[in-house]
Amino acid sequence: MRNHILRKNVTRKHVTLFTLVLLSVTGCARSVSWSEFSQHNDDANYCQSAYQETQDAEQCSIEYIAYQHAKSECQKAENPDYCVLLARHGWDNYKDIILNDKPTKEHAGIYPVFCSYKNDQLTLCSDL
Template identity: 35%
Template sequence: MWVRWLLVLQLCCFLSACASSKIYWRDIIREVGAASVSAKDDQLLLCTQLYQGETQVHQCRVEMTALFRARALCHADSTPDYCVRMAEYTWRHYKSHVLTEAPDIRHANTYPVMCGYQEKSVTPCKKIN
């Protein structure tokens, strides 16, 4: 009996995770790796292919803008991949603790991206580039 309930609970958790409306950088990175996306039109096209509904497409474009900005600024860092992962963490923190409104492309273009984590000398990436 317990095993059945555990299986039902796991299935419910799995289904609710699949129905989540959150947009993750890892999903965008996986899709961007398959297609070359650079222009805003390409971003819109990819987001409309990945997500349904105007809200999710807009959220995808905001996340993609933040990701591309992090990649561009972290390019000069000694460990660019780690820098991008830390930028994602900063972006999530910025959205949940700093912004008082829903994030948009303007916010994605201005949030702080830091470099130098591995060297223990964290500075804004703009100063390095």
């Protein structure tokens, strides 16, 4: 009898945990990775085809603009791929620390992109 009760309690815990995870995942927009854009050949329509919800597609579009802005600015860098990686972190920090509001397409197109980090100094791509 004790084993039956123990199994029943473990099962309930697992079901409860699974339900909470499921609710949190379905209730939140999925984060967009910049690598998704490059994997889909920088397709401008990727966000509309990948996301059903308008809000999720809009968030994806903002990330896509930030990614394109970084790629454009990083053409000036010695190592454009490294620059885009650096820009991704810069964009995340810009959203988390600088902006007092939700990021917009305008923000995504103007945030500062750093091309390199040498001698403990960041260099803006616009300064090259």
